[in-house]
Structure formats: structure tokens, C-alpha cells
Amino acid sequence: MQKKNSKGKKLFTTLSFILIISFALISVSQKLRGNPTFFQSAITTLIFPFQTFFNSTIQKAENLFNDYIFLANVSQKNEKLKKEIEKLQNQRNKLIESIFQLQREYNILQRPLKSNRKSIMASVIGKDSGQWLKTVIIDKGSNDGLAKNSATVTDLGIVGQVIEANPKSSKILLISDNRSAVDAIFQRSRDPGVVFGAGKQMCKMRFVSMEADVKEGDKIISSGMGGVFPKGLTIGTVSKIIKKKQGLFQEIEVVPSVDLSRLEEMLVLLPD
Amino acid sequence: MLYLVYFFSIILVFAFQTSALPKILPSDTLPDLALICAFYFGLKMKEQSGITLATLIGFFQDCLSGGIFGINTLSKGITGFLAVFLKGFVPMNNVFPLGVCITIVSLLDGIIFYLITSLFTKREIVQDSLFHSLPTFIFMNLISAWILFSMINKLSARFGGKPKSAITFD
Numbered sequence: 001m002q003k004k005n006s007k008g009k010k011l012f013t014t015l016s017f018i019l020i021i022s023f024a025l026i027s028v029s030q031k032l033r034g035n036p037t038f039f040q041s042a043i044t045t046l047i048f049p050f051q052t053f054f055n056s057t058i059q060k061a062e063n064l065f066n067d068y069i070f071l072a073n074v075s076q077k078n079e080k081l082k083k084e085i086e087k088l089q090n091q092r093n094k095l096i097e098s099i100f101q102l103q104r105e106y107n108i109l110q111r112p113l114k115s116n117r118k119s120i121m122a123s124v125i126g127k128d129s130g131q132w133l134k135t136v137i138i139d140k141g142s143n144d145g146l147a148k149n150s151a152t153v154t155d156l157g158i159v160g161q162v163i164e165a166n167p168k169s170s171k172i173l174l175i176s177d178n179r180s181a182v183d184a185i186f187q188r189s190r191d192p193g194v195v196f197g198a199g200k201q202m203c204k205m206r207f208v209s210m211e212a213d214v215k216e217g218d219k220i221i222s223s224g225m226g227g228v229f230p231k232g233l234t235i236g237t238v239s240k241i242i243k244k245k246q247g248l249f250q251e252i253e254v255v256p257s258v259d260l261s262r263l264e265e266m267l268v269l270l271p272d
Numbered sequence: 273m274l275y276l277v278y279f280f281s282i283i284l285v286f287a288f289q290t291s292a293l294p295k296i297l298p299s300d301t302l303p304d305l306a307l308i309c310a311f312y313f314g315l316k317m318k319e320q321s322g323i324t325l326a327t328l329i330g331f332f333q334d335c336l337s338g339g340i341f342g343i344n345t346l347s348k349g350i351t352g353f354l355a356v357f358l359k360g361f362v363p364m365n366n367v368f369p370l371g372v373c374i375t376i377v378s379l380l381d382g383i384i385f386y387l388i389t390s391l392f393t394k395r396e397i398v399q400d401s402l403f404h405s406l407p408t409f410i411f412m413n414l415i416s417a418w419i420l421f422s423m424i425n426k427l428s429a430r431f432g433g434k435p436k437s438a439i440t441f442d
Contacts, residue, residue, distance in 0.1 A: 030392055
């Protein structure tokens, strides 16, 4: 009985210890928001080669699977030509993939940015290790000139901003994350507001006055205030307008212009 | 030797979780393999070691995650504690009690995230997206646990540990 009691006490001491450590970590991290800690950099660097390995393996498997699908019918019709077609198909797929990648990169580089900020192309190598956050990991880091709060965009619009720049990789907070907020205006009426992340692949625009002229389908662009995103970058389009009877502001649901679930490459605007 | 195997398993699990899993499962809701590992080690190891390892897994996840630092240390530490606590009361010898326990820890993970984020960021979290994805999250975790448990059991058996029948999940 006594042994059981002491075991229980030990367990609850451990639980209290975990609670204290965790809340201490949370409080300290809230105060020291910004640069990654030693542990964060070390573990990110440690895991980087494994992530790259998994990424390339999956890519190869995907190519192989695509090849199989392409050739399934051909092999039934003509066994003789199968190998030749397979070879050509392989080369073709590689070329198509290269063309698509170049096209995407070209589109991103061609986007008319009003500022003359330097930029760098980056590829997505991973997603957040937790389920509840909307962040992605890219293959460029502080060694390439990235810093915290660098804006990231594609040819379609804003993706998010750098929240942690490690030497070889960086974490990007997507605009759909609950912690994201971008100062914005409606392109047509120029009424201001702030676009917040709403989880999933959605955003919400708040602080839009009741008198503001808003219609479904209106384009929302960055206002340039806040210093992270240059003015005029597309954020998304209005999908729903909610006007409550009582209240100072209307709430707008926004569909981001960039498909944040299928990000592959993005342009990072480097700090001046 | 066994601890080294555990360490590399955890590294591989995290690399898989962050890079391969989003491509294999192109869904908005993904399983939390770290949560499954934390629960497994809580069940498999001795009380203190199980909870410590689960907490360390959470710390690792915090280092890789872009969220509030410490949130995963807390949730995975509590997961490890619950695993240790529950194994004394619930017979973990078939799929049903294990499934219930994983459902509980998955729910708890979501609730801890919601509470801590609301408390420390002082920002309104959109509850709909969070709580609508919980059932899928739990389902994904159950499937992943079934696969991961048997994989780690096999690895442990291969490198010197004896898998306990209590956590084979079959």
C-alpha cells in the first residue's frame, strides 16, 4: 500500500515537473520571440538531410507510379514497344517536370513587384511537425540572406512570412495560420482592413467598417503598412460577407489567391 | 543500443512526418506521429523513463514546429504521463482500450493547443477549423498507431528489447 502511494507521489511529482518546465519554456519563448534557439537550430539541421532524403525518395516513387499509370494500357496493346515507350516516357516526364518547374519559377520571377527588393527562389521541403499549425519549411536559410519577417510570395500572391531562419532552412508562417495578420485594402474600393488566418485554407478580413463598399469576388491586396509585405500584392478574393446587426465592423471570408496546400516553390523577398 | 535505436526512430519519424507524410496523405489533417510515439514510450518503458522520453519527443517537436515553444513539450509530457497512469488501470491487450486511450490523448492534444494558444497569443482562435478536423485527426492517429506500434515493436525486438504483449495493438 505504502509502495503504491510513493509510486503515485513520484508520478505526480513528475507531472508537476513537466508542467513547470513546459510553462517556463512557453513563457521564456514568448519573451524571447525571434531568433531560433540553439536546440531549434541543432535539431532542424540534424533532421534536414533526412527530410531531403524522404523528399527525393517520394518524388522518385511518384514519378515511377506516374510512369506505370501512363504505360498500363500501352503494355497490353503492344508488348514490343513497351520498353521503348517506357524510356521515352521517363525522359518526357523528367522534361515536363523540368518545364513545369521552370515555368513556375519564371512566373514567380516575372511578377511585377513595385519594390526593388532582392529576392531568392526557395523550394518547400516540409510541413510543420504539428497538426494544428500552418507553417512550411523551405530549403533556404540565413546563409542565403533570409531573415525573420522576410515576405514570401508566388506569381499568384502572398504566401506568408519567415518566422524562423536557420542556417540552411527556414520556417514560413502561412497567411492561413491563426497567428498571421496582414494589413490589407480592397483593390476596387480601397477600404482598409486586416486579413487574419482562419486555419484550413481560409482567411478572414476584420476591422472592415460597416460602410465599406465590399462585394463578393472583390480582390484584396496588401496595403504596404507593417513593413513586411510590399504594397499591391494579391492576398485573395472575398468569398462571403457577414454583416451583423449590431457591431461596428463587417466580417469578410477570404479565399487566398495562392493554393497553400500545394506549395512547391516560392520567392522570398530579402530584407534591404 | 536500444536507446540509440529509439533516438534514430524518433529522428526518422519526425523527418517522415514533416516531409513524406504530407505528400503521401494530401489531406489538410495529418496524424501526429510524435503523439503516437510519446504514448507508445509511456506504455512501453518504466514510469519515469516513459514520461521523460515522451516529454523529450514533445521538446523535439517544438524545435521543429513554428508554434509556441513548449506547447508540444507539455502535451506530449501529459500524453506520456497518461499512458503510464492508464496502463495501471486499463488492460492494454487489445485494440479497443488502446483505441479509446489514443482517442483521449488526441483530444487532449487539440484542447491543450487551443487553450495555450488562446492564452498566450491573446488572439481568437478559429474554433471551427480546429474542432472540425478533430475526428479526422483521431481516426488518422488510430491508423498510424496500429502501424507504428508494430514497427517499433519489431525494431525493439530486433535490437535487444522484448516487446510486451500489452501494446501490440492487435
